[in-house]
Amino acid sequence: MAKTATPARGTGLDGFFKITERGSTVRTEVLAGLATWLTMAYILFLNPAILGAVKDVNGTSLPFDQVLTVTALVAGVATIAMGLYANVPYALAAGLGLNGFVAFTLVAGLGLTWPQAMGVVVTEGLIIAVLVLTGFREAVLNAIPMDLKRAIGIGIGLFLVIIGLENAGVVVNNDVTLVTLTNDFTTLPMLVFAVGLALSAIFVVKKVRGGLLLSILLTTVFAIVLNEVWGDGAIWAAGIGTIPDKLVSAPNFSLVGNFSFSFFSALGFASALVPVFAMMLSDFFDTMGTAVGLGEEAGLLDDDGRLPGMNRVLLVDSLAAAAGGAASASSNTTYIESAAGIGQGARTGLTAVVVGALFLLCLFVSPLAGVIPPQATAPVLVIVGYFMMQAVGEIDWRDPAMGIPALLTITVMPYTYSITNGVGAGFVMYVAIKLMQGKPREVHPLLYVVAAGFLFYFLKGVLA
Secondary structure: OOOOOOOOOOOHHHHHHOOOOOOOOHHHHHHHHHHHHHHHOOHHHHHHHHHOOOOOOOOOOOOHHHHHHHHHHHHHHHHHHHHHHHOOOOOEEEOOOHHHHHHHHHHOOOOOOHHHHHHHHHHHHHHHHHHHHHOOHHHHHHHOOHHHHHHHHHHHHHHHHHHHHHHHOOEEEEOOOEEEEOOOOOOHHHHHHHHHHHHHHHHHHOOOOOHHHHHHHHHHHHHHHHHHHOOOOOOOOOOOOOOOOOOOOOOOOOOOOOOOOOHHHHHOHHHHHHHHHHHHHHHHHHHHHHHHHHHHHHOOOOOOOOOOOHHHHHHHHHHHHHHHHHOOOOOEEEOHHHHHHHHOOOOOHHHHHHHHHHHHHHHHOHHHHOOOOHHHHHHHHHHHHHHHHHHHHHOOOOOHHHHHHHHHHHHHHHHHOOHHHHHHHHHHHHHHHHHHOOOHHHOOHHHHHHHHHHHHHHHHHHHO
């Protein structure tokens, strides 16, 4: 009886990454790495824009160039680690939504300093690493209904949209209605935002590879022209929207190691656990879904729909989250944009190594990043919000027992400017409805603990 031929395992680079065994080539993996990097490199500019938008209680803000440096550093190292240790074509970088949580909930909302906020990130990353190593992740995963997990991502998407519109100056404060539209759409910064939104939208519609990054760069060039020709260089603060004095410079690593665990004493131990857990939920579950979805697209799942080596993927991802906090880059996570490289034929960790190397090269481009106006990155926040909204149709809205908690999760986030509030509102409502239905057994015991923690979080002012 004839045996079915299997691809031969090569030696050296081929053998280490199992390139031939997985039906790929070195050229394919390298080109796929370039495709993935082009698709997600926008985070180099977007992460500093989000983290730099808020001052902490001491009046400290994170410098754009320094955040870009640590964003590139952690993304590069973590992605290379994913390729070498887990041998999958997955890239990592600072998580959108997670960085918004750090800036607008931990710093602006809870009044933490930047080092304390980054300490929260380190803590949640280390907790996830422990969950991975102990196998407890399945228990946590099973505790949260899938529709509530989807609702968290959707709510973060809406949150990003309102942040983007606010950064652009489209949405402004109003004492009567809380928020309203600006009364002046005729300014040059507003024109820059309109051009950026049009470019990013058409690039997404046309499926242009690296379209979000390209829209940021083209919009910035347009802003520089406006600023130099019509604005006399005075539309934005010094350095923004102007031709940089130099194109490259030595990276500034001042933010590395600038974290503190004193958030426990600042918030109180019990209260401090709530934002840690809220961030952990978003980070952990996003990674689970992303890893499995990408594995299916790459044909890496086994017959039972499992990704071989999933523990390695999750371990690298969780340590990357902690590393992001330790470097003040915010939590790093596996990017769904890795699908761009997989679509180009990526099947091994060599693709991830290429992506990581490209991120490390970006350590030297901070002078270019400093000229980007907020109106150039704001459109990308809106578009990313669209991407995260796509899961809204997967929620079972016909079941009010699930639809109402999902609605609260989604809407409370942007309306209260807090991801934690949205997650807590949804969880508490879900548990309350199940208890009133007389179906307490349908709620995982861990979810009762979580809901109780959120109740304390919401009522701590009354109970004090």
